[in-house]
Amino acid sequence: MVMIRANGLGLHVQRLRPPHRRPDATVVFVHGAFIDSLASYYFTLGPRFAEAGFDAVMYDLRGHGRSERPPSGYALEDFTADLDALLDELGIAHPVHLVGNSFGGTVALDFVVHRPERVATVTVVESGPASRAWSHTMTSALRHAGDMGDDEALVWFTEQYGTLSSTRTGDARHDAHIRRLGRAAARLVRATTIAEDMPTGRVLTDEQLGGVRCPVLLVNGQEGLVAAESARLRSLLAHCRVAVVPGQKHSVLVEASDAVGRLALDWVREHAGAAPEPSGPGPVR
């Protein structure tokens, strides 16, 4: 396990570096909040990009996975500062391709607005920018989460995540899986100020989004949460494409990773210049 000290925190990083990678072709994957970790990429898009010749950097957000969990400091700008510092610590000076899922997409969009020189392309999966409407939604959703007891928080998160999945519900094993995710989210909320910090972080204005020059791909589940926001974002961004994965909900990255991987890889290749050298049969580490 590799821990990198960045922005004053230990961040858990997994990096897949193919032996014959294209120079300066780095993809950085940013996962979602509460139930998510870099595992969502480690078993899906990470190996796929590495096999295609890209340096694949996956990391656990603060408080998540195996990264350090500070008691406070969970506003959007904290996550953006972590990513900025992580790239410094990894010695990555060239612009990177960012892939962000759910809240990770919100981080990616905040990052490209504030550090545009560090970003080549952005792929946003089931997400949008931090806006006043987003902040309001988050405030309503998380208002009571921090005050809940263990059981109550578990039930609440379980209900939330149950509605985001397009795999069958009612199956005992799947329900148990959702409960485990809910329990992990409840632990995070109980141990930190994330429920208060996240909705009160900075938001992006339409003018800021209109100033984004790099290409942005929005990948949504057909029955996901962000169709309206994607339409708004598309009208603001200079270079934006929307792709919809049929039959999928918010959890499209994990539940239809082949489709999302194809879309993301095609998008990055399209904007990364010449096709990367194939990695060959060698290891991808």
Next chain:
Amino acid sequence: MTTSERPPGPVPLAPPDEEQVLAEIAGLIVEVLGDYAPDPADIRPETLFGDDLELESIDLVMLSGHLQERYGEQVNFAEFVASLEIDEVIALSVGRLVDHVLHSLGTAPEAGAARWS
């Protein structure tokens, strides 16, 4: 020295058998789970990573690293998990991983990969 007492290290010339790989994987699972780990003897082929061991997906990432350290590049757990449907990952058993390791090391019987769901 018996094979079960062999210290960790490169894969030996004599290929490991099923019991040996099961014991090694049980040891790696205990390492990943730390304080929450069960007795390794209680980890059997039919033990489920989710329902029984309550491993989170990030724990599987840790396990993947340990597997690679133990068995080398021949065993690519990330690729193996990536090849499964989400329902199969949720229902993954220790026995299926044992089969995958044996298969990757070239020591599995033909039907090995399909014995455990």
